[in-house]
Amino acid sequence: xxxxxxxxxxxxxxxxxxxxxxxxxxxxxxxxxxxxxxxxxxxxxxxxxxxxxxxxxxxxxxxxxxxxxxxxxxxxxxxxxxxxxxxxxxxxxxxxxxxxxxxxxxxxxxxxxxxxxxxxxxxxxxxxxxxxxxxxxxxxxxxxxxxxxxxxxxxxxxxxxxxxxxxxxxxxxxxxxxxxxxxxxxxxxxxxxxxxxxxxxxxxxxxxxxxxxxxxxxxxxxxxxxxxxxxxxxxxxxxxxxxxxxxxxxxxxxxxxxxxxxxxxxxxxxxxxxxxxxxxxxxxxxxxxxxxxxxxxxxxxxxxxxxxxxxxxxxxxxxxxxxxxxxxxxxxxxxxxxxxxxxxxxxxxxxxxxxxxxxxxxxxxxxxxxxxxxxxxxxxxxxxxxxxxxxxxxxxxxxxxxxxxxx
Amino acid sequence: xxxxxxxxxxxxxxxxxxxxxxxxxxxxxxxxxxxxxxxxxxxxxxxxxxxxxxxxxxxxxxxxxxxxxxxxxxxxxxxxxxxxxxxxxxxxxxxxxxxxxxxxxxxxxxxxxxxxxxxxxxxxxxxxxxxxxxxxxxxxxxxxxxxxxxxxxxxxxxxxxxxxxxxxxxxxxxxxxxxxxxxxxxxxxxxxxxxxxxxxxxxxxxxxxxxxxxxxxxxxxxxxxxxxxxxxxxxxxxxxxxxxxxxxxxxxxxxxxxxxxxxxxxxxxxxxxxxxxxxxxxxxxxxxxxxxxxxxxxxxxxxxxxxxxxxxxxxxxxxxxxxxxxxxxxxxxxxxxxxxxxxxxxxxxxxxxxxxxxxxxxxxxxxxxxxxxxxxxxxxxxxxxxxxxxxxxxxxxxxxxxxxxxx
Numbered sequence: 001x002x003x004x005x006x007x008x009x010x011x012x013x014x015x016x017x018x019x020x021x022x023x024x025x026x027x028x029x030x031x032x033x034x035x036x037x038x039x040x041x042x043x044x045x046x047x048x049x050x051x052x053x054x055x056x057x058x059x060x061x062x063x064x065x066x067x068x069x070x071x072x073x074x075x076x077x078x079x080x081x082x083x084x085x086x087x088x089x090x091x092x093x094x095x096x097x098x099x100x101x102x103x104x105x106x107x108x109x110x111x112x113x114x115x116x117x118x119x120x121x122x123x124x125x126x127x128x129x130x131x132x133x134x135x136x137x138x139x140x141x142x143x144x145x146x147x148x149x150x151x152x153x154x155x156x157x158x159x160x161x162x163x164x165x166x167x168x169x170x171x172x173x174x175x176x177x178x179x180x181x182x183x184x185x186x187x188x189x190x191x192x193x194x195x196x197x198x199x200x201x202x203x204x205x206x207x208x209x210x211x212x213x214x215x216x217x218x219x220x221x222x223x224x225x226x227x228x229x230x231x232x233x234x235x236x237x238x239x240x241x242x243x244x245x246x247x248x249x250x251x252x253x254x255x256x257x258x259x260x261x262x263x264x265x266x267x268x269x270x271x272x273x274x275x276x277x278x279x280x281x282x283x284x285x286x287x288x289x290x291x292x293x294x295x296x297x298x299x300x301x302x303x304x305x306x307x308x309x310x311x312x313x314x315x316x317x318x319x320x321x322x323x324x325x326x327x328x329x330x331x332x333x334x335x336x337x338x339x340x341x342x343x344x345x346x347x348x349x350x351x352x353x354x355x356x357x358x359x360x361x362x363x364x365x366x367x368x369x370x371x372x373x374x375x376x377x378x379x380x381x382x383x384x385x386x387x388x389x390x391x392x393x394x395x396x397x398x399x400x401x402x403x404x405x406x407x
Numbered sequence: 408x409x410x411x412x413x414x415x416x417x418x419x420x421x422x423x424x425x426x427x428x429x430x431x432x433x434x435x436x437x438x439x440x441x442x443x444x445x446x447x448x449x450x451x452x453x454x455x456x457x458x459x460x461x462x463x464x465x466x467x468x469x470x471x472x473x474x475x476x477x478x479x480x481x482x483x484x485x486x487x488x489x490x491x492x493x494x495x496x497x498x499x500x501x502x503x504x505x506x507x508x509x510x511x512x513x514x515x516x517x518x519x520x521x522x523x524x525x526x527x528x529x530x531x532x533x534x535x536x537x538x539x540x541x542x543x544x545x546x547x548x549x550x551x552x553x554x555x556x557x558x559x560x561x562x563x564x565x566x567x568x569x570x571x572x573x574x575x576x577x578x579x580x581x582x583x584x585x586x587x588x589x590x591x592x593x594x595x596x597x598x599x600x601x602x603x604x605x606x607x608x609x610x611x612x613x614x615x616x617x618x619x620x621x622x623x624x625x626x627x628x629x630x631x632x633x634x635x636x637x638x639x640x641x642x643x644x645x646x647x648x649x650x651x652x653x654x655x656x657x658x659x660x661x662x663x664x665x666x667x668x669x670x671x672x673x674x675x676x677x678x679x680x681x682x683x684x685x686x687x688x689x690x691x692x693x694x695x696x697x698x699x700x701x702x703x704x705x706x707x708x709x710x711x712x713x714x715x716x717x718x719x720x721x722x723x724x725x726x727x728x729x730x731x732x733x734x735x736x737x738x739x740x741x742x743x744x745x746x747x748x749x750x751x752x753x754x755x756x757x758x759x760x761x762x763x764x765x766x767x768x769x770x771x772x773x774x775x776x777x778x779x780x781x782x783x784x785x786x787x788x789x790x791x792x793x794x795x796x797x798x799x800x801x802x803x804x805x806x807x808x809x810x811x812x813x814x
Contacts, residue, residue, distance in 0.1 A: 048731035048732050050732075078724060079724050079758075080760065117760075227710060227725070230728045230731060304809055307806050307808075310810045311809070313811055317483070317637070318521065320521070320522070320637075321485075321635075322634065324637060325456075327456075348522070351488035352489075356523070357523065394806055394809075398710075402718070403718025404718045
């Protein structure tokens with residue numbers, strides 16, 4: 001697998017555009033992704049029961065094949081009742097009309113403020129413009145990635161290529177947004193981070209269960225603030241334009257898709273609202289992989305761990321307290337806790353703390369915590385389960401951003 | 408029931424003392440509560456699996472009758488291995504020796520920094536001093552309440568009296584501490600907020616299930632930061648010194664105990680680390696009381712709701728998003744959301760938002776959110792279940808306190 005300098009339209013047969021429709025002031029806020037061929041799709045949705053109108057519409061449609069996807073930022077179209085549902089449907093219809101598609105072949109997603117009606121006149125103009133500007137250019141890739149952003153400070157876009165067993169060269173690309181209200185627990189079938197992964201691989205079977213497995217090791221293990229959004233959605237589209245033998249059972253292909261999903265998920269974590277540092281947690285020795293992920297996620301979700309990392313305070317007891325709250329099994333006498341970033345320091349072993357206040361080890365720990373990327377390694381001592389999770393620190397800036405989001 | 412100006416020793420037969428043993432610098436940090444008569448007890452403990460040494464010791468003892476309780480602040484004696492267990496046992500033994508009690512009649516609790524060994528020389532001196540200074544004075548009540556505090560800005564102490572059916576006058580009093588790492592889910596039998604409720608009521612039966620019921624409507628519905636502590640404990644002691652008929656089945660008595668527990672729990676919520684406002688949530692129309700409490704607690708636990716309240720931002724969508732994440736059942740078309748504080752404003756009804764940006768209603772909502780005490784009323788429309796929860800806003804100060812707790 002090689003990483004390429006590309007974007008959402010790098011896989012063959014995809015086009016995209018991002019435009020400014022005026023939903024947000026002077027910023028790109030509407031995107032359309034289009035596939036020249038029907039794309040076999042899998043979509044994961046938020047499990048928040050107060051789901052947004054576009055999520056509701058997509059779940060009702062449950063389309064297995066998509067040709068286009070329309071996305072707006074600046075307004076979540078969430079908690080907007082029947083009118084919200086109608087507006088989401090209109091967005092699908094407008095794209096279908098412009099691109100001569102069936103409504104069921106058009107996906108729809110929104111992100112932004114909750115509880116406000118969409119300005120449909122602006123949305124309508126934006127859709128016409130985006131459909132007219134569909135392209136495969138570097139600019140189109142960048143504008144599309146930017147148009148789905150809200151409080152994000154950086155666009156999130158990755159692409160890679162992999163050779164399948166029959167020699168076919170397949171491209172996988174993805175874009176994502178997400179900065180606050182990040183605690184996804186997306187389920188396929190029934191994920192406010194939005195992410196879109198495109199590929200020209202040729203698939204013959206429903207990729208749903210593979211997509212769920214990939215979600216559980218990527219977007220579903222990141223946490224910015226513990227608030228699962230009303231609008232999370234994560235879309236996979238494979239249009240087969242690369243031709244060749246079916247990729248359904250090719251491990252290299254799914255590795256490439258997993259890499260794209262993980263890269264985007266980490267990019268969302270590091271761009272968490274107000275974040276100054278990326279926290280990576282690797283849990284080993286759990287009863288099984290699921291318990292390892294739950295433990296890792298519990299640690300990156302702890303406000304106290306996040307605030308301590310922000311302040312570079314080696315208050316490691318909070319990490320183990322978060323483990324204790326996760327519900328995952330561990331043997332405290334066998335638990336080992338290590339902080340690292342180039343340098344490494346052991347904090348806890350054999351049921352007891354290894355560092356004391358004022359010690360050299362405490363200083364090493366403090367220096368590691370001053371880095372931009374902190375690795376927490378935790379061994380639970382009860383099995384061979386392994387899991388990772390990614391999050392960010394809790395800063396003054398997070399409070400500032402969220403104390404005045406709508407005003 | 409009448410509220411009295413008293414403290415932890417207001418019920419007959421109780422004495423207490425709070426002293427400065429030097430665990431914290433220039434602050435009270437050790438307390439002993441003593442009952443002249445054996446007190447029937449119920450204790451609720453944290454469900455965090457990384458439980459502190461004193462919690463472990465208390466759970467092993469499972470004593471149903473207590474004569475004394477020793478508490479230190481400044482050091483949680485948590486994640487301290489076998490040495491921590493030995494130290495907790497020594498604290499019990501020292502009090503037992505001083506007061507001529509059996510070790511099993513002495514309870515022990517700690518709160519403070521996690522992962523450090525107790526300075527047992529200081530603890531030993533503190534215990535001797537506290538046991539010598541046991542008293543029923545106003546000063547003893549105040550010192551005891553202060554000695555269990557950590558980042559608390561205010562002491563939490565309440566007392567009330569109630570006449571039982573047979574005319575017996577019974578006093579119920581309580582003290583509590585807690586400011587950060589507050590998300591208790593305490594279970595009797597096997598609860599870092601510490602709370603101690605004393606009463607001179609005469610009980611004949613194990614008060615465990617009553618105490619659990621009271622926990623579930625008081626301490627278990629408060630949330631400061633979502634981090635359940637390693638050290639939460641909530642102790643009820645009834646020594647019978649008021650004499651009279653048994654109070655086990657007297658509703659007035661349990662109402663008084665519930666009032667004490669609720670008052671202390673609210674006091675912990677409003678004194679949450681960095682808190683500037685108390686958030687009270689009342690949920691009605693839930694499937695049952697349990698689902699109502701879960702929904703209410705999910706709202707006070709949301710970082711996004713907390714930050715919006717801090718900034719007086721009427722971003723009500725976050726309240727409904729938190730409801731959606733709670734797992735509690737609701738009918739969005741029947742959901743009603745209201746903010747009030749003297750004035751009141753309806754935010755959501757019939758599946759749709761009632762306020763639009765820039766409207767007069769939005770201004771009313773913003774003004775309510777500027778108050779120190781905000782009531783959120785939420786009707787779910789699926790039953791008659793009712794529940795409450797209390798929390799606080801998320802401020803810059805919370806981040807500051809927790810970015811440098813040990814340093």
